[in-house]
Amino acid sequence: MATLAGTWTNWVGNQSCAPAQFAAPASEDEVASLVAEAADRRWTVRVAGAGHSFTPVVATDGLLLDLRGLGGIRSIDGGRRRVVVGPATTIGEFGEPLWAEGLALANQGDIVAQQIAGAISTATHGSGLRLGSFSSTVRRVRVVTAGGDVAEIGESDAGRLHAAQAALGMLGVITEVELEVATAYRLRERVDDWSWDEAWGRFDELAQQHRHYSFFWMPSDDSAALYGLAGDGASLADRCHVKIYDEVDESTPDSAERHRRVGPAHVIYPMVYEPNFHELEYFVPYEQGRNALAAMRELMLARLPASTFPMEVRTVGRDDAFLSHSYGRETVVISVSGMPGIDYDPYLRDVDRLLGEFDARVHWGKLHYLTRAQLLDRYPRANDFIAIRRALDPADTFLNAHLAPLFS
Ligand SMILES: Cc1cc2nc3c(=O)[nH]c(=O)nc-3n(C[C@H](O)[C@H](O)[C@H](O)COP(=O)(O)OP(=O)(O)OC[C@H]3O[C@@H](n4cnc5c(N)ncnc54)[C@H](O)[C@@H]3O)c2cc1C
Structure with missing residues (x-):
C-alpha cells in the first residue's frame, strides 16, 4: 500500500484538499483497515475517483483514498x-x-x-x-x-x-x-448545424424518435471553439450543433466520415474536452423541458451577453436511484459553463434561479447551489436516503463540509 503526502487537485483545478493521510490500498481488506483506523481518529474519509467533478465532493482533511489499485x-x-x-x-x-x-x-x-x-x-x-x-x-x-x-x-x-x-x-x-x-450495438452518428427553431421546435418529436438526440446551442460567434465544436467556418451564433445517434445493423459499414460516423457504440460516444471550463448542469421534468430551454436562451441572449460557452441539451430516462436527477421522471438536461479565472458566479446563480422555477434537480458532480430545503422538496426519496446513510454511518465518517449541510 502506498501512502503519499501532498495535495489532491481535481481535473479542472477548481477543487483541492490536503488530507492528513493519502492512501492507495490494493485490496478490500486494506480499505477496511484504513477506514476503521481513520474512523477511530474521527477523520473524514473520502475517495478520489478520476477527479472529474467540479464540486467539492472529494475534499477531506482526513483520509483520502485512491483506489486505482482496485x-x-x-x-x-x-x-x-x-x-x-x-x-x-x-x-x-x-x-x-x-x-x-x-x-x-x-x-x-x-x-x-x-x-x-x-x-x-x-x-x-x-x-x-x-x-x-x-x-x-x-x-x-x-x-x-x-x-x-x-x-x-x-x-x-x-x-x-x-x-x-x-x-x-x-x-x-x-x-x-x-x-x-x-x-452489443453499433451506432450511426449524424452531426449537423441547425437553427434554434429547427432544434427546439421539433424537440419532442426528435427526442422520442431517436436513441439519442442532443445539441449544443451557441449564444455567440466565439462559442463553438470553446468546446472544440467549430465546424466549416460559418458563424454558429444562435445556432445548434445537433447530434443524433441511432442503432444500425451489421450491414451498415463502419465510417469515420466527419458528420456521418458509424461504428461500435463505445467508439462513437466519446468527445474530447480541454480543462477550460467550470460547468453547472440542471435537470428539469421532460414535459417542462422546452419551456425551460426557451427561457434559458432568452436569459443568455438578453441578460448575460458575456456567457459565451454553449448550452448543452440532452435527455435522460427515469430511474430508481434515490438521489438521481431522474428519479421517477424523464428529464431534459441543461448545462452551461464559465471560464476559469472569470467571476461567473452571478451568471450561474441567475441560471440556478431560473431553472429552480422548473423544479430543477442538480448534477452532483457539477456546480450547483442546492439547499437542504430544496433537496427535500425536489428529491422525493431524499429522506429515505438520509435514513439509510445515518444507519450505515452514524458518526458521519463519510460526510465532508460540502455534503454535511445537505445530508447530515
Ligand atoms: C470533461 C467532462 C465531461 C463530463 N461529461 C459528463 C457527461 O457526459 N455526463 C455526466 O453525467 N457527467 C459528466 N461529467 C461529470 C462526471 O461524469 C462526474 O463528475 C463523475 O462523478 C466523475 O467521475 P470521477 O471518476 O472523476 O469521480 P470523482 O469526481 O473523483 O468523484 C465523484 C464522487 O464519487 C465518489 N467516489 C469515487 N470513487 C468512489 C468509491 N470507490 N467509493 C465511494 N465513493 C467514490 C467521490 O468521493 C465523489 O463523491 C463530465 C465531467 C467532465 C470534467
Missing part, C-alpha cells in the same frame, strides 16, 4: 448481461472487453475518463429518453462501511440498492460494482 474487469456473464468490476475501472476500459463478449454499456456520456464508482456516485448519464444514468444499471455493490465492515448490497435489498446507486461516497467506500449491460 481497477479492472473481474468477470463477465454474457447470458445474464452482467459485468463485475473493481471500482476504479474507467468507462473507457469497458469498451473492448465487453465488445469481445457481444456486450456494451447500455449508454455513455461525453467522456470515458471517469472511474465507474465515481460515475455512479454522481448519477453520470448520457443522452436518450429511454436510457437511464449509469446508476440505473447498478445491480450490486460491495461497500466498506464506517466500522470497516463490508456490506454487500444487491437486488434483494431494493431500498439500500437504490440508495447506493448514487450515494456520493456517503454510504462508504465502494470496492466492487456489478452492472447490467446491453447486447
Whole structure:
C-alpha cells in the first residue's frame, strides 16, 4: 500500500484538499483497515475517483483514498448481461472487453475518463429518453462501511440498492460494482448545424424518435471553439450543433466520415474536452423541458451577453436511484459553463434561479447551489436516503463540509 503526502487537485483545478493521510490500498481488506483506523481518529474519509467533478465532493482533511489499485474487469456473464468490476475501472476500459463478449454499456456520456464508482456516485448519464444514468444499471455493490465492515448490497435489498446507486461516497467506500449491460450495438452518428427553431421546435418529436438526440446551442460567434465544436467556418451564433445517434445493423459499414460516423457504440460516444471550463448542469421534468430551454436562451441572449460557452441539451430516462436527477421522471438536461479565472458566479446563480422555477434537480458532480430545503422538496426519496446513510454511518465518517449541510 502506498501512502503519499501532498495535495489532491481535481481535473479542472477548481477543487483541492490536503488530507492528513493519502492512501492507495490494493485490496478490500486494506480499505477496511484504513477506514476503521481513520474512523477511530474521527477523520473524514473520502475517495478520489478520476477527479472529474467540479464540486467539492472529494475534499477531506482526513483520509483520502485512491483506489486505482482496485481497477479492472473481474468477470463477465454474457447470458445474464452482467459485468463485475473493481471500482476504479474507467468507462473507457469497458469498451473492448465487453465488445469481445457481444456486450456494451447500455449508454455513455461525453467522456470515458471517469472511474465507474465515481460515475455512479454522481448519477453520470448520457443522452436518450429511454436510457437511464449509469446508476440505473447498478445491480450490486460491495461497500466498506464506517466500522470497516463490508456490506454487500444487491437486488434483494431494493431500498439500500437504490440508495447506493448514487450515494456520493456517503454510504462508504465502494470496492466492487456489478452492472447490467446491453447486447452489443453499433451506432450511426449524424452531426449537423441547425437553427434554434429547427432544434427546439421539433424537440419532442426528435427526442422520442431517436436513441439519442442532443445539441449544443451557441449564444455567440466565439462559442463553438470553446468546446472544440467549430465546424466549416460559418458563424454558429444562435445556432445548434445537433447530434443524433441511432442503432444500425451489421450491414451498415463502419465510417469515420466527419458528420456521418458509424461504428461500435463505445467508439462513437466519446468527445474530447480541454480543462477550460467550470460547468453547472440542471435537470428539469421532460414535459417542462422546452419551456425551460426557451427561457434559458432568452436569459443568455438578453441578460448575460458575456456567457459565451454553449448550452448543452440532452435527455435522460427515469430511474430508481434515490438521489438521481431522474428519479421517477424523464428529464431534459441543461448545462452551461464559465471560464476559469472569470467571476461567473452571478451568471450561474441567475441560471440556478431560473431553472429552480422548473423544479430543477442538480448534477452532483457539477456546480450547483442546492439547499437542504430544496433537496427535500425536489428529491422525493431524499429522506429515505438520509435514513439509510445515518444507519450505515452514524458518526458521519463519510460526510465532508460540502455534503454535511445537505445530508447530515
Ligand atoms: C470533461 C467532462 C465531461 C463530463 N461529461 C459528463 C457527461 O457526459 N455526463 C455526466 O453525467 N457527467 C459528466 N461529467 C461529470 C462526471 O461524469 C462526474 O463528475 C463523475 O462523478 C466523475 O467521475 P470521477 O471518476 O472523476 O469521480 P470523482 O469526481 O473523483 O468523484 C465523484 C464522487 O464519487 C465518489 N467516489 C469515487 N470513487 C468512489 C468509491 N470507490 N467509493 C465511494 N465513493 C467514490 C467521490 O468521493 C465523489 O463523491 C463530465 C465531467 C467532465 C470534467
